[in-house]
Amino acid sequence: MEFRVLHREERTAARVGQLQTTHGVINTPAFMPVGTQASVKGISPQELREVGAQMILANAYHLYLRPGHELIRELGGLHRFMAWDGPILTDSGGYQVMSLAANCTVTDDGAEFKSHLDGSLHHMTPERSMEIQEALGADVAMVFDECLAFPASREVVEPSMRRTTAWAQRCREVHRRPDQALFGIIQGAHYPDLRQKSAREIVSIGFDGYAIGGVSVGEGKPLMYEMVEYASAELPESSPKYLMGVGLPEDLVECAARGIDLFDCVAPTRHGRTGWLYTTAGRIQIKNAKHIHEEEPIDAACGCYTCRHFSRAYLRHLFISCELFGLRLNTIHNLHMLTQLMREIREAINGDYLDEFRGAFYARRGITLSGDEGIVGSTLGQPTSQRALEVPV
């Protein structure tokens, strides 16, 4: 894997780059749609290409439990299994083991847990996670880390961080596949000094890229952006920086400005399936009665398959009628909006006008910023209204 920074923005920490993987090049900053169980819900590989997806994410925990990583290896690996020949990143499953599984017990050795599917007992270790991810054969594997819920006290975070660092070291030692990159993960909760410490420890082990984990866990946006800023600044400028599980439109703008190169989030797909549709003026809920007669597309400026062919009235009808096709059309639109947003962000970075782009982004949503401050720094202008942002994921 090779990562090249092509341009650094003058007034922010943002940069555009290119990430070369075994299955192709990703222009960064990029958003990765989530295909947890080897499928981006409702969407074909062909449609993923059409909406502009460059790289997708799958989940080692889910695929280990079902259908099993050995089966996927036997069938030629994840790319062939799901017929997606572009780049894939697999999440290690640390987050899922601790959030989804039952009776999870974490020791220095690893995590013992019961499957959320059938209650069967499993033992996950850094070594096992590497074995699973090598069998899946994604372009990028993630280290196995410990994830904490928010809020967590320093007394909880510090030993957990030590464990995450030790696990990262063990992953580094056993990872073998030369065609697969391995990313380390920074933890440290909402403590700036611990974020810094975690970053230094993980970087000293040495990985192909670095992820910021343990954010967007309920800490709120201002604190999340602050932690991203701290952690990002501690990571080597020559390596890709990946912010895990974050990807609402405003987060993409804010965190690209803080130097993030890769994002993933279930938001656009889950929002699509629950009727929340992205527009350049904010989100709409398609089931609302006001859309009954609307002949226009979701967003007149959008060039996706959905907007080119279907009215809001039709999408509302499909949603109200529980028609499968509606879930897909909504998802296609939301994914297209995010890849289009990333394209615009890359252009703004290349043209050194990301701060102006950010102002216009909020202005289209009816949100004014509280000051004239730039994006990065402790004087960050906060949106005065969270109106257009208050959508549960």
Added chain:
Amino acid sequence: MEFRVLHREERTAARVGQLQTTHGVINTPAFMPVGTQASVKGISPQELREVGAQMILANAYHLYLRPGHELIRELGGLHRFMAWDGPILTDSGGYQVMSLAANCTVTDDGAEFKSHLDGSLHHMTPERSMEIQEALGADVAMVFDECLAFPASREVVEPSMRRTTAWAQRCREVHRRPDQALFGIIQGAHYPDLRQKSAREIVSIGFDGYAIGGVSVGEGKPLMYEMVEYASAELPESSPKYLMGVGLPEDLVECAARGIDLFDCVAPTRHGRTGWLYTTAGRIQIKNAKHIHEEEPIDAACGCYTCRHFSRAYLRHLFISCELFGLRLNTIHNLHMLTQLMREIREAINGDYLDEFRGAFYARRGITLSGDEGIVGSTLGQPTSQRALEVPV
């Protein structure tokens, strides 16, 4: 609308033809996928083209209740609403009023019923059905008829048939749209003489085409095929003959041989969503454990999108994991299998070898016929094993 018979098979009642509608030409015999609520479940208009669908069906009862025919007219009609520019046929809703709605009371005037969606009271008449179907704007509208459950005694069938004929007359009188054809519907349950009487009455009114209704309601295949044969023989050779609600693979073969030109059925789409997949050797249930490791496609001879890209193992994984994409891939495959079967049937008719084709069709499914008899006639060879046919729709 124009219908031309291009070739009549020598030894059966089968024929190939072309049906010219406002939105295009259909090569017959043809199978119409069902898009009840203005969407063939899970499938895009583009995919309908790719699987070889020539004409689709939508349902006036469902669309009248939701989103309302006035809304669809206002938005430019059904074709534009659902972005399908090919031919559409709308079922009148007679069957749905009597099977789906609650508290249905039928009088000579029409049917009073409560919506299955919200219990609201509605009154449907032949005139109202024509108004609704003209608003929807399909290429072919169906008369409003009374449908009976099986078995029905002669005492019930005779007055019902009189009503259906009177309603057909009223539909004929009020139907106005010159760009929309109107088909009559033959009833008569499982009484050959009543089928004959119904056919003569409906034909004497004069329609652009004729449908055989009230079949596949629990009477069993031998009786169904017999009734289709009687009714089909009574219909004018110069008009299209449409068998309503029938469309399992074996039914298509048997009834094309009896002169049927158009079919519709929810089977391929519903089977797809419930994991029953069609192969040239019969049906498989994709969730069965024996498919866990199967790298091959559903059917090696199939050229559909699903078979070109995905293994049975992947489709099983998607199905077991409740992934939306699996429902769509299964549906694409089943629809493609039926349009491919219709293509082969048309070729067999053109080449005057439909009887041999039928024998080979059953042989591939491990079914031998009880005699050397031809398809049409009272000596019809019945499959000795219903094994491969026993799948609930």
